[in-house]
Amino acid sequence: MRPAVVRRLRAGAVLAIVVVAVASCSSTDAGTDRAEAGSSTTTPATTTSAPAPDGVAGADGVGDPYYPQLGNGGYDVAGYDLLIDWDADAATIDATATIELTPDEALDTFNLDLVGLAVDGVTVDGADAPFERAGRELTIDPEPVLLAGEAVSVVVDYGGAPEPIQVGTDVFRVGWHTDGRDAYVVSEPAGAASWFPANDHPTDKARFRFEVTVPADLGVIANGVRRSVTEDAGRATFVYESDRPMATYLASVVIGDLAFDESTAAGLPLRSAYPHRLADAARRDFGRVEEMLVAFQERFGPYPFDVYGHVVVDEQLGFALENQTVSLFGTDLVTGGARIDSLVAHELAHQWYGNAVSPATWKDIWLNEGFATYAEWVWAEVSGERSIAESAAAAHGRADFGVPPGDPGPEELFQRTVYVRGGLALYALSVQIGQETFDELLRAWVERHGGGVASTADLQALAEELSGQDLEVFFADWVYGSSLPPLP
Numbered sequence: 001m002r003p004a005v006v007r008r009l010r011a012g013a014v015l016a017i018v019v020v021a022v023a024s025c026s027s028t029d030a031g032t033d034r035a036e037a038g039s040s041t042t043t044p045a046t047t048t049s050a051p052a053p054d055g056v057a058g059a060d061g062v063g064d065p066y067y068p069q070l071g072n073g074g075y076d077v078a079g080y081d082l083l084i085d086w087d088a089d090a091a092t093i094d095a096t097a098t099i100e101l102t103p104d105e106a107l108d109t110f111n112l113d114l115v116g117l118a119v120d121g122v123t124v125d126g127a128d129a130p131f132e133r134a135g136r137e138l139t140i141d142p143e144p145v146l147l148a149g150e151a152v153s154v155v156v157d158y159g160g161a162p163e164p165i166q167v168g169t170d171v172f173r174v175g176w177h178t179d180g181r182d183a184y185v186v187s188e189p190a191g192a193a194s195w196f197p198a199n200d201h202p203t204d205k206a207r208f209r210f211e212v213t214v215p216a217d218l219g220v221i222a223n224g225v226r227r228s229v230t231e232d233a234g235r236a237t238f239v240y241e242s243d244r245p246m247a248t249y250l251a252s253v254v255i256g257d258l259a260f261d262e263s264t265a266a267g268l269p270l271r272s273a274y275p276h277r278l279a280d281a282a283r284r285d286f287g288r289v290e291e292m293l294v295a296f297q298e299r300f301g302p303y304p305f306d307v308y309g310h311v312v313v314d315e316q317l318g319f320a321l322e323n324q325t326v327s328l329f330g331t332d333l334v335t336g337g338a339r340i341d342s343l344v345a346h347e348l349a350h351q352w353y354g355n356a357v358s359p360a361t362w363k364d365i366w367l368n369e370g371f372a373t374y375a376e377w378v379w380a381e382v383s384g385e386r387s388i389a390e391s392a393a394a395a396h397g398r399a400d401f402g403v404p405p406g407d408p409g410p411e412e413l414f415q416r417t418v419y420v421r422g423g424l425a426l427y428a429l430s431v432q433i434g435q436e437t438f439d440e441l442l443r444a445w446v447e448r449h450g451g452g453v454a455s456t457a458d459l460q461a462l463a464e465e466l467s468g469q470d471l472e473v474f475f476a477d478w479v480y481g482s483s484l485p486p487l488p
Contacts (some may be wrong), residue, residue: 001188001322001348001369001414022205055108058135059389062201066362066410067167069136071201072111073377075103077347078151079207082196086214086255088181093117094159097196100151105144112156113193113200114138115165115175120157138197153395162195168362168413172319181218182256184313186328189362189413192248194348202453205245212253215238219258221311223251223324242325245451247358252323254311265290265308266297272309272326281336286310287345289382292345295382296352296375301443305451308348321469322350322372341383342376346375349375353447360455365413366405366479367459370422377423392427395420396487405457406479424487425478431488432474433467441466487488 015239028214049086060072081098095117103110113136122129124142132139138156146152162176168189175194177184192198199206210222216236224242231237258273261283270289274282289308297303317330320343327347327445331341353371386394401421408415430438441463449458460475477485 001319001347005135005465023338023400032311039166055106058103058107058110060111060139062203063094064201064361064363066413067190070362071204072113072199074105074107074110075101075146075199077101077204077206079209080196080198080251081209083210083211084195084213084253086183086212086218088215088218088255090161091178091181091183092159092161093195095157095196097124097156097158099156099179099197100153100198101154102151103146103148103150107142110146112138112140112154112197112376113190114158115193116163117158117160117195119197120159120201122157123155125152136200146153156197157434158197165191165194167191170412171318171414177314177315179313181215182314183330184254184256184311184315185252186317187251188321189248189249190363192251195253196251198248202247202249203360205358205452207244208240208242208246208251210240210253211237212240212255214255215258218255219260219261219273220253220255221258221271221309221326222253223326225269225307226271242305244324244356246324246355249378250322250324250355252326252328252360254313254328255325256314258311261309261470266293266303268303269307270309271307272311274312275314278331278334280310282310282312282334283431285334285340285404288341289344289348291383292348292379294344295379296349299439299442300352300375301351301446303366304446308351310344310347320347322347322354324351324355342379345379346372346376349378355452356446358453360453360458362410362413363407364455365408366418366422366425367454367456369414370405370426373423374426377427388427388430391423393487396424396484401484402482404430404480404482406475421478421484424484428478428485428488429463429471429474432471433463433469437467 030064049277058075061069062071064070078100083096085094115136122131130141162174164177165172166173174187190200193200208223212220213235214220216231218233220238222240224240225413227239229236229238257276259276259279261272263270277356293303307325309324309326310329312329312331312334315330316332321328332449349372354368359365359367377388380386380391381388401417403415404418405418405425408418444462456479460471464471
């Protein structure tokens with residue numbers, strides 16, 4: 001994400017090994033007795049059913065240092081299959097979420113995050129399961145106990161009028177937004193729970209399938225590859241699939257009167273959607289994305305997903321957001337003058353840094369935004385505007401960044417320091433360890449952690465490994481220090 005000015009702005013579950021049923025027989029060796037006696041009489045063995053395993057209650061949060069109650073413990077989600085029927089006139093959804101998950105431990109109960117919406121019923125492997133609601137928590141009580149390592153299918157029927165929530169910043173609310181008959185999703189950091197039941201923390205990534213039904217005069221764009229569009233009785237159903245692991249906060253659906261573009265860029269399928277009246281201007285504003293893809297793949301490694309594109313929502317947002325495979329922009333950013341290249345580059349870079357590799361905790365948000373800011377400077381150099389060093393010097397002189405990027409606090413995740421001082425820390429690291437080693441780090445970061453999450457400690461460890469240097473003091477000063485160090 002980057003604000004625009006064009007504002008530039010689990011708990012670790014213990015694995016329980018469940019030992020199941022043993023058969024016991026009589027203490028007398030009946031077979032031996034029969035052989036010795038020459039008897040044809042058989043004595044059946046006695047079988048005793050094993051007692052049902054005791055389960056534990058899955059944790060109601062992963063213990064994130066900023067938002068301890070986000071996410072849930074005790075299981076890992078493999079996939080979400082979301083069926084959403086949008087009533088555009090009432091601004092409500094009628095939805096079913098099928099969640100494939102595997103317990104890490106025997107579970108007597110487990111939780112999903114869901115805010116506001118009414119739950120009509122829950123099943124676990126086809127059996128009705130009692131549930132309770134409390135705040136964000138949907139607590140499900142399956143019968144029998146879920147066994148560690150055995151995958152189950154959880155189906156939640158739910159619906160209502162989704163409402164965005166306030167968390168992580170007072171600049172905007174996160175989650176499902178409704179604007180007339182249109183709708184769009186911006187969820188960073190914790191808005192996914194406003195529109196589907198989720199293990200809502202980046203540490204549990206999963207594949208997604210979206211089947212969204214809307215009035216036939218509206219279009220839908222979501223994460224991943226569009227598989228089909230069908231129409232029936234004045235309704236249109238759009239199916240998208242995202243097979244690469246995705247954090248819940250990056251899941252997105254946009255519904256509106258959309259013009260669709262489909263093409264290829266740098267050999268990659270490119271699909272975008274814009275309000276009809278802004279389509280021509282948007283095509284100009286996003287017209288250099290192929291050049292950016294070429295430049296970033298040379299610097300960062302292969303693009304990590306199957307498709308890319310942009311969506312413009314019919315709303316003045318004041319920011320852009322890097323939803324996985326489909327970056328989202330507001331109408332206030334679309335001018336037709338191609339003056340938002342740095343912002344387009346920023347959101348594209350997030351596909352590597354933030355999406356392929358997501359933050360291990362929300363305290364690590366600078367790893368998303370610092371890398372994306374550095375990528376802006378890479379693009380400025382590639383496009384002949386100015387060198388990375390010149391961009392860093394200009395950024396360093398603009399303001400005092402006294403808040404450390406490695407600990408911006410839970411109230412305002414998207415502070416300027418996270419972006420600019422985060423980018424400056426990476427530039428200083430490139431000087432400290434040498435540009436060649438730093439370029440190796442840019443690629444190794446995604447190669448090693450792609451599809452998962454990583455922390456600031458992981459970045460320090462990788463930089464130390466590749467450079468052979470002790471970087472404890474460097475990270476203490478640049479990432480956690482209370483004052484901005486001078487540029488090297």
